[in-house]
Amino acid sequence: MSIPAYQMVDHPxxxxxxxxxxxxxxxxxxxxxxxxxxxxxxxxxxxxEFGWISPQVEAxxxxxxxxxxxxxxxxxxxxxxxxxxxxxxxxVQICRNISCWLANAPELLDHLIAKLGIHPGEVxxxxxxxxxxxxxxxxxxxxxxxxIDGRYEGNLTRExxxxxxxxxx
Amino acid sequence: MLKLATRNIGLENSHTLAVxxxxxxxxxxxxxxxxxxxxxxxxxxxxxxxxxxGAGFPAGRKWSFLPKDSPKPRYLVVNGxxxxxxxxxxxxxxxxxxxxxxxxxxxxxxxxxxxxxxIYIRGEYDLPIERMERAIAEAKDAGILxxxxxxxxxxxDIVVHRGAGAYICGEETSLLESLEGKRGxxxxxxxxxxxxxxxxxxxxxxxxxxxxxxxxVIEMGGQAFADLGCERNGGLRMYxxxxxxxxxxxxxxxxxxxxxxxIYDYAGGITDGRRLKAVIPGGSSCPILTADEIDVPMDFDSxxxxxxxxxxxxxxxxDETVSLPEALLVLTRFYAHxxxxxxxxxxxxxxxxxxxxxxxxxxxxxxxxxxxLIRVARNVLGNTIxxxxxxxxxxxxxxxxxxxxxxxxxxxxxxxxxESPVPVTRIGERLERAAV
Ligand SMILES: Cc1cc2nc3c(=O)[nH]c(=O)nc-3n(C[C@H](O)[C@H](O)[C@H](O)COP(=O)(O)O)c2cc1C
Ligand code: SF4
Ligand code: FES
Numbered sequence: 001m002s003i004p005a006y007q008m009v010d011h012p013x014x015x016x017x018x019x020x021x022x023x024x025x026x027x028x029x030x031x032x033x034x035x036x037x038x039x040x041x042x043x044x045x046x047x048x049e050f051g052w053i054s055p056q057v058e059a060x061x062x063x064x065x066x067x068x069x070x071x072x073x074x075x076x077x078x079x080x081x082x083x084x085x086x087x088x089x090x091x092v093q094i095c096r097n098i099s100c101w102l103a104n105a106p107e108l109l110d111h112l113i114a115k116l117g118i119h120p121g122e123v124x125x126x127x128x129x130x131x132x133x134x135x136x137x138x139x140x141x142x143x144x145x146x147x148i149d150g151r152y153e154g155n156l157t158r159e160x161x162x163x164x165x166x167x168x169x
Numbered sequence: 170m171l172k173l174a175t176r177n178i179g180l181e182n183s184h185t186l187a188v189x190x191x192x193x194x195x196x197x198x199x200x201x202x203x204x205x206x207x208x209x210x211x212x213x214x215x216x217x218x219x220x221x222x223g224a225g226f227p228a229g230r231k232w233s234f235l236p237k238d239s240p241k242p243r244y245l246v247v248n249g250x251x252x253x254x255x256x257x258x259x260x261x262x263x264x265x266x267x268x269x270x271x272x273x274x275x276x277x278x279x280x281x282x283x284x285x286x287x288i289y290i291r292g293e294y295d296l297p298i299e300r301m302e303r304a305i306a307e308a309k310d311a312g313i314l315x316x317x318x319x320x321x322x323x324x325x326d327i328v329v330h331r332g333a334g335a336y337i338c339g340e341e342t343s344l345l346e347s348l349e350g351k352r353g354x355x356x357x358x359x360x361x362x363x364x365x366x367x368x369x370x371x372x373x374x375x376x377x378x379x380x381x382x383x384x385x386v387i388e389m390g391g392q393a394f395a396d397l398g399c400e401r402n403g404g405l406r407m408y409x410x411x412x413x414x415x416x417x418x419x420x421x422x423x424x425x426x427x428x429x430x431x432i433y434d435y436a437g438g439i440t441d442g443r444r445l446k447a448v449i450p451g452g453s454s455c456p457i458l459t460a461d462e463i464d465v466p467m468d469f470d471s472x473x474x475x476x477x478x479x480x481x482x483x484x485x486x487x488d489e490t491v492s493l494p495e496a497l498l499v500l501t502r503f504y505a506h507x508x509x510x511x512x513x514x515x516x517x518x519x520x521x522x523x524x525x526x527x528x529x530x531x532x533x534x535x536x537x538x539x540x541x542l543i544r545v546a547r548n549v550l551g552n553t554i555x556x557x558x559x560x561x562x563x564x565x566x567x568x569x570x571x572x573x574x575x576x577x578x579x580x581x582x583x584x585x586x587x588e589s590p591v592p593v594t595r596i597g598e599r600l601e602r603a604a605v
Contacts, residue, residue, distance in 0.1 A: 031328045033242075033285075033368060039350030040333055044292075065350075078352030078509075079333035081292045093293075097254045098453055098485055099411040101499045135336060135503050136254035136453075137293055140411035140483070141418045150295040 009085035011054045017064075021049050025064055039065055039075055043082055052083040080134070088123045088130035090168040092116075093147040096133045099140035108144055109133060111158050115165060128169065171397070173385045173405055174378065175421040178265040184300050186307040189268035195313060197384035201276040202321055204387075209280035213383065215391030217403030219424075222248050222339075222376030223452065223480045225402075225469035228383075232281050232373055234363040241370040245278050245286040246348065246362075249301075249377045250332055250339035252291060253452035254503065255483030258407040258419050259377035263290070263297035266381070267304035273380035275318060275325055276387060281373055284324050288377075289344050292333045301329050336507040340555050341374040343509070354511050355555035378407055399425030402468035410436045412486035413443070425466040432463065432486060443488040447572070451480025453500050454560030456567035476567070494579045497568050498526045504561030515558035518549035522565050529576065532583025539576045542569050 017025070028041045042065060043053065050057050058072045065072065076082050094100075094109055109120075112131060118124055120133040139145035142154025146164075153164055177183040177192050186194075201209055214229030235243060247270070251259045262270050274286050290298050305327050308314040316324045335353050337343045343353035345367050366372020382404055386394045395403040402424035408431055411417045415437030422431065428450060432438065439445055445460040450467065455478040458465070465471050469479045487496065505519040522545050525538055535541075546562035546569075553559070569576055 031326075036350040037348060037368075040347065041331065044331055044333070067350075071351075074352050075350065079292070079335050081332075081334035096499070097503055098449075098496060098499050099255060099417075101496065102412045102485075102487070102491065134334075135506065136252065138251045138257050138260060138291070140255055140485075141257050141409065143411055143417070147293055152296075 007085070008055055009052065011050065011056050015050055015054070015056045015060060017060065018049065021045060035065060036067065039067070039072075040079075043076060047082060052086050054084070086123065086127070089128050090149055091130050091132065092165075093132045093134045093137070095135070095137045095139070095143070095145050097136035097140075099136070100144040103143040105144040105156075108156055108158065108161060111161055112165075115162070129165070170422075171405070172421050174262060174266070174269065174381045174407060175419070177269070178261055183265050184267055184304065186268060186304070186311060189266065193388075194268040194384075195272055195319070197387040198272050198275055198313075198319065201279060201387045202319060202323070206280045206282060209276065209387070212391035213280070213386055216386040216394040217398060217401055218379065218382055218386055218394065219402055219469055220376060221378040221382075221406055221481070223253065223454075223478075225479060228375060228379055231363060231375070232277070234361070235281055235371045235373065236364060239371055242285065243281060243283040244367045244370055244372040245274060245281065245283045246341075246345065246367060246372055246374045247274060247286060247288040247377060247380060248339065248341065248344060248374055249288055249290040249294070249297065250344060251294070251377075252336040252339040253454065253481045253483055254500070255409060255411055255449060255452050255485040256481040257409045257411070257483070258481075260294060260297050261407070261419055262377055262381050263294070264300050267300045268308070269381050269384060270301070270377055271304055271308055271314070271327065273383040274327060275314070276383050277373070277375070277380055278325050279318070279323060283373070284326065286325065286327045287330050287348055287367070288327065289330045289332060289338070289348060291339075292331050298329055298331055305329065335509075336503075337509045337555075337557055340557060343555065344374065345372065352509075354509050355557070357554050398423055399466060399468050399471075401470055406482055408467065408482045408484060410484040410486065412484075413440045413488040413491070414438065414486045415440055422467075425468040425471065428458070428463040428465050428467050428484070431467065431484060436484075436486075439486065439488050443490060445486065446489045446491060447487045447493065449483075449485040449487075449564075451478050452483035453485065453503070454478075454556075454563065455480045456563050457571060459571055492575075493568060493572050494526060494529055494576055497564065498523065498530055500564055501526055501561065504557065508557060508561070512553045512558070514549045514552040515554075515561070518545050518558065519561045521545050522549075522561065529579050534580035534583070536580065538580050539569050539573055542576075 028038045032038050046057050053076050062069045062072045116129050118131050120131050123130040137145050139152050139154050144156045145154040182188045210229050210232050218228045220226040249259050318325050332338050338347045338353040340355050342356035347353040362372040362374050398404045405421050405423050408420045420435045448458045472479045501523040505523040508515045508519045510516045542565055546565040549558045549562040
């Protein structure tokens with residue numbers, strides 16, 4: 001499945017905050033001197049709640065943050081970690097920057113592409129994996145490196161990648 | 170070998186309050202709270218502690234720039250964005266010794282009379298974020314943070330703020346914009362953050378590592394700390410080293426340690442006994458050094474003298490088999506990708522440089538492309554709002570100047586004439602597809 005990178009994907013129905021999320025929103029606001037500074041943490045919360053930022057999610061973000069939609073959209077789209085379409089259950093970010101490149105990262109990216117059957121920016125048809133090539137993860141001392149499900153893995157080889165992917169199925 | 174910021178790394182449960190306290194944490198805070206705030210600033214000035222995030226500005230002097238008479242609140246913003254390729258140090262502190270950083274933050278806030286600090290941590294850093302948040306909660310429960318810090322009449326709150334994937338947000342004014350809930354478009358300076366920072370209030374922005382040395386300045390006194398380093402560069406620092414060396418990692422060593430010693434004595438020399446070709450001394454934005462230049466002492470002033478920079482001390486090592494034009498393509502693509510797009514020379518220049526290098530790699534280089542690269546870089550340099558433009562231009566100028574024959578060879582023949590003993594993967598097309 002390949003969706004153009006610029007295209008935002010709608011949620012199937014209306015989205016609403018859970019009660020727990022509402023409580024957390026209040027807690028986030030209490031940490032900052034103004035509401036606008038709570039923007040990034042509340043977008044992060046929305047990513048946790050809804051999986052990705054769709055136009056519907058942007059609308060409810062605008063409501064809680066009391067900011068116009070164009071501002072919400074400009075923030076959401078500026079940062080690479082706010083997905084605007086569903087990711088796989090396991091999101092694989094492989095580093096393509098200099099220290100990893102020196103440690104053969106391009107070959108490992110090829111290996112991942114072959115193994116998962118998808119290119120960076122895509123999601124496997126079963127929705128299990130998505131792949132992204134990213135800039136330096138600050139794990140250069142263990143290059144080549146990737147990040148999966150919020151965890152870093154370094155000193156990658158083909159075999160180690162196989163283990164990580166097979167372990168995440 | 171003396172260790173300071175990395176002293177507790179390796180102790181079991183070094184991230185917990187109990188272990189940290191048993192190993193000195195917050196004893197320096199006790200000492201600091203008995204001093205006058207101005208005396209702390211004086212001591213830090215004397216210590217020659219430099220900003221270790223990249224620019225090397227003396228920490229104590231930065232603090233002394235806060236306006237004395239402003240009625241506005243003051244903020245400390247801790248830079249834990251760690252985005253400079255080759256730099257991996259701050260995460261060690263945040264993961265293994267979060268209480269050291271917290272102690273440094275409290276002492277600094279006391280010294281600059283701030284009651285609120287933010288730690289901006291890059292979005293990919295789940296474990297550092299978790300460890301910092303837990304440590305802050307522990308410190309609150311123990312009365313080390315909160316309304317009355319250590320039982321004194323001094324209130325301090327620390328908030329962890331998670332970034333969301335943008336190299337530019339490591340630049341201090343971009344970081345402040347991001348913290349304010351906007352996209353990270355750098356601000357024109359002046360005004361500097363010390364005068365108008367977060368919410369237009371006086372703000373000190375310091376790197377994680379910088380603040381982690383503050384407790385040691387208090388512990389040993391500014392002069393003793395200064396004496397550990399070299400002239401005008403006090404103390405130790407954490408050198409990250411990666412690339413083609415046998416033992417990549419972080420090494421905490423005195424300011425001014427010769428680069429050769431770090432590469433050969435600490436990092437175990439070049440992989441497979443190959444010859445050194447080139448080194449980036451301080452993170453990808455720093456001009457490259459040739460193999461003949463590595464006797465340079467690793468401090469801000471010595472590197473500036475030979476036309477490079479100490480930066481974040483992220484050393485990246487290239488051996489004789491690396492094709493430098495291809496490596497430069499990796500870097501210029503990175504800067505083109507990370508340019509915030511706000512100013513034309515940077516937005517256009519970074520893309521042009523990447524395109525020219527791409528065509529050289531693809532065998533479509535034109536005579537004069539080496540000069541074209543230098544010309545574009547020169548038009549970016551110094552003509553942009555923030556230093557990202559320079560960070561992209563300086564590597565291009567230094568690589569093409571110092572390794573010109575290699576670039577010319579690619580331009581002339583479309584491939585390097587000397588066969589590499591180890592094949593170097595071509596990256597051109599693959600990176601293009603990888604744009605997510
Ligand atoms: C493009 C760019 C990226 C930067 N990235 C970082 C970073 O990731 N971490 C950091 O501490 N400083 C970074 N800096 C430097 C900061 O702007 C600032 O100088 C620093 O945080 C100040 O703290 P210090 O004086 O303690 O070094 C960056 C600068 C630029 C121009
Ligand atoms: S120099 Fe580049 S990154 Fe910095 S403000 Fe200008 S366009 Fe943005
Ligand atoms: S270059 Fe890959 S983690 Fe730094």
